[in-house]
Amino acid sequence: MMKKALFILAMLIFTATHAVAADKSPLELVSVNEVDITVKNSKGVDEVQRVDAAKAKVVPGDTVIFTTRYSYAGGKPATDVVITNPMPEHMIYTDGTAEGKGTRIEFSADKGASYAPAGKVKIKDAKGKERVAAAADYTHIRWVFKGALEKGAKGEVFFRAKVK
Amino acid sequence: MRRLILTATIAILACLSVSSVYAAGTPAGTVISNAAKATYTSGGPTVTTNSNTVNVIVAEVINVTVTWQDAANVTVSPGQTNAVLIFKVTNTGNGTEPFLLTGNATVAGDQFDPTLASIYLDTNGNGAYDSGTDTLYVPNVNNPNLAADGFVNVFVLANIPSSGVLDGNLGFATLTAASKTGTGAAGTIFALQGDGGVDAIIGASGGSAIATGKYVISSVLVSINKAATVSDVYGGTRAITGSTIRYSMTVTATGSGTAVGVVITDVIPAYTAYTAGTLKLNAVALTDNKDGDAGDVGGTTAGTVTVSLGNLTSASAVQTIVFNVTIN
Numbered sequence: 001m002m003k004k005a006l007f008i009l010a011m012l013i014f015t016a017t018h019a020v021a022a023d024k025s026p027l028e029l030v031s032v033n034e035v036d037i038t039v040k041n042s043k044g045v046d047e048v049q050r051v052d053a054a055k056a057k058v059v060p061g062d063t064v065i066f067t068t069r070y071s072y073a074g075g076k077p078a079t080d081v082v083i084t085n086p087m088p089e090h091m092i093y094t095d096g097t098a099e100g101k102g103t104r105i106e107f108s109a110d111k112g113a114s115y116a117p118a119g120k121v122k123i124k125d126a127k128g129k130e131r132v133a134a135a136a137d138y139t140h141i142r143w144v145f146k147g148a149l150e151k152g153a154k155g156e157v158f159f160r161a162k163v164k
Numbered sequence: 165m166r167r168l169i170l171t172a173t174i175a176i177l178a179c180l181s182v183s184s185v186y187a188a189g190t191p192a193g194t195v196i197s198n199a200a201k202a203t204y205t206s207g208g209p210t211v212t213t214n215s216n217t218v219n220v221i222v223a224e225v226i227n228v229t230v231t232w233q234d235a236a237n238v239t240v241s242p243g244q245t246n247a248v249l250i251f252k253v254t255n256t257g258n259g260t261e262p263f264l265l266t267g268n269a270t271v272a273g274d275q276f277d278p279t280l281a282s283i284y285l286d287t288n289g290n291g292a293y294d295s296g297t298d299t300l301y302v303p304n305v306n307n308p309n310l311a312a313d314g315f316v317n318v319f320v321l322a323n324i325p326s327s328g329v330l331d332g333n334l335g336f337a338t339l340t341a342a343s344k345t346g347t348g349a350a351g352t353i354f355a356l357q358g359d360g361g362v363d364a365i366i367g368a369s370g371g372s373a374i375a376t377g378k379y380v381i382s383s384v385l386v387s388i389n390k391a392a393t394v395s396d397v398y399g400g401t402r403a404i405t406g407s408t409i410r411y412s413m414t415v416t417a418t419g420s421g422t423a424v425g426v427v428i429t430d431v432i433p434a435y436t437a438y439t440a441g442t443l444k445l446n447a448v449a450l451t452d453n454k455d456g457d458a459g460d461v462g463g464t465t466a467g468t469v470t471v472s473l474g475n476l477t478s479a480s481a482v483q484t485i486v487f488n489v490t491i492n
Contacts, residue, residue, distance in 0.1 A: 025211060025213035026206070027202055027204055027211070027213050028213070029200055029201070029202055029213060029214065029215035029216075030215060030216060031198055031199055031200050031215035031216050031217070031218050032218065033196075033198055033218040033220055053218070053220045054218065054219065054220050054221070057223040057353060057363050057365045058196070058220050058221075058222055058223060059189075059222065059223050059224075059225035059258065059365055059367070060188070060189025060190050060222070060225060060258050061189060064196070064220065066198055068200040068215055070202065074206050075206075076206040076207045077206065078204040078205070078206045079204065079205050079206065080203070080204055080205050080210070081202060081203075081204040082202065082203050082204070083200055083201070083202045084200065084201050084202070084203075085198070085199075085200040086199075088196050088197055088198040089196065089197070090190040090194055090196050090222070091196060149204070163189065163190055163196070163222060164189055164190050
């Protein structure tokens with residue numbers, strides 16, 4: 001009886017450890033949300049500083065810079081790499097601000113079901129009539145990497161959006 | 165081409181109306197949550213990996229507008245009490261705020277100073293002052309507590325001076341609404357004082373707004389011009405015993421208001437006697453007795469000519485009253 005209990009416990013520990021190991025992907029993503037604030041420097045001249053959005057006082061109308069930093073540590077090259085960032089609730093994408101070296105940037109206005117380059121995303125209105133989606137309609141942004149990521153590859157993709 | 169431009173205008177209007185639905189923006193205390201994910205392959209099945217989640221809490225921005233609501237200058241008469249100016253105070257911030265209201269009737273740039281009487285809050289929300297229904301505002305006792313995008317109509321009641329004001333004179337009164345959390349330069353932070361304990365930040369309004377309402381005096385001035393023509397019994401113009409004096413009074417109203425129930429009285433001068441049957445108004449004879457017509461001599465007041473002219477405005481014709489007396 002005691003042995004059986006210990007065995008189950010061991011299994012549980014194993015499962016738990018295994019889960020952590022699986023989560024530790026060789027492609028690591030770090031999300032950073034920042035805002036640019038203007039402060040006066042020691043010479044009294046306005047200077048733009050980029051600070052952590054969580055510590056800044058973000059209010060409606062403010063622009064937040066959403067950055068995803070990636071680093072790849074896998075043995076084999078990573079191919080078909082796609083980083084996706086759903087547009088956070090209460091935010092409106094600022095047109096033309098998404099960037100990412102070596103990627104093709106696409107947008108979705110239907111919660112990620114379909115993607116197209118900026119200006120070519122289609123959306124259907126309440127009457128089913130199709131039109132070109134505006135930046136405010138975007139629900140997701142994705143960066144499709146053109147090439148493979150080798151071991152040790154690092155970089156970042158980012159976009160800006162405004163608090164509604 | 166014209167149709168194209170029209171379509172474009174409609175499109176812009178549509179955009180504006182959408183954005184104005186929620187002018188104050190994302191409510192204070194809202195958590196904006198962001199996380200990215202990646203998919204890739206490396207010689208096996210597709211792998212999905214997630215980033216950390218970053219939460220940003222929206223701070224409270226304090227903003228307010230005050231607008232004067234009357235469509236035109238509020239017409240008042242000299243000595244009028246509790247003349248009403250209508251203002252609207254709107255919370256344009258993204259959190260709930262109490263606002264302190266202050267009225268001021270001593271404002272530069274006008275021609276007279278009203279006296280501030282009281283401030284009322286539009287209890288029934290109909291946008292018009294209802295005496296006995298709307299609530300008297302008492303500073304810091306019933307400050308309006310406005311939700312984001314919420315508004316209240318505020319009535320400023322003032323008394324108009326009874327003298328020293330002329331038709332067309334303007335008198336100003338202002339209403340100021342100031343956030344109770346605080347006011348100051350845009351960007352001033354009141355730590356942890358926003359909705360739900362988030363930080364509050366002063367917005368572009370400075371946390372305070374003011375609007376000016378205007379009264380305009382509407383008064384009518386009634387002026388009387390009296391002329392006397394003497395004719396003696398010898399065909400001359402000497403004022404001697406037996407001479408007749410013909411009095412002619414012209415009554416004119418000027419200004420923008422209405423003179424209600426104008427009554428002209430003129431005492432028969434000493435050492436003269438009224439010549440019976442000579443009273444005329446606008447060339448029409450009036451009986452001497454106090455009866456159905458507009459005038460009498462001695463009937464209303466002994467020894468006095470009394471003529472009622474009714475209501476006069478600047479549009480009324482000049483009224484001419486004529487009567488004769490003889491020198492005793």
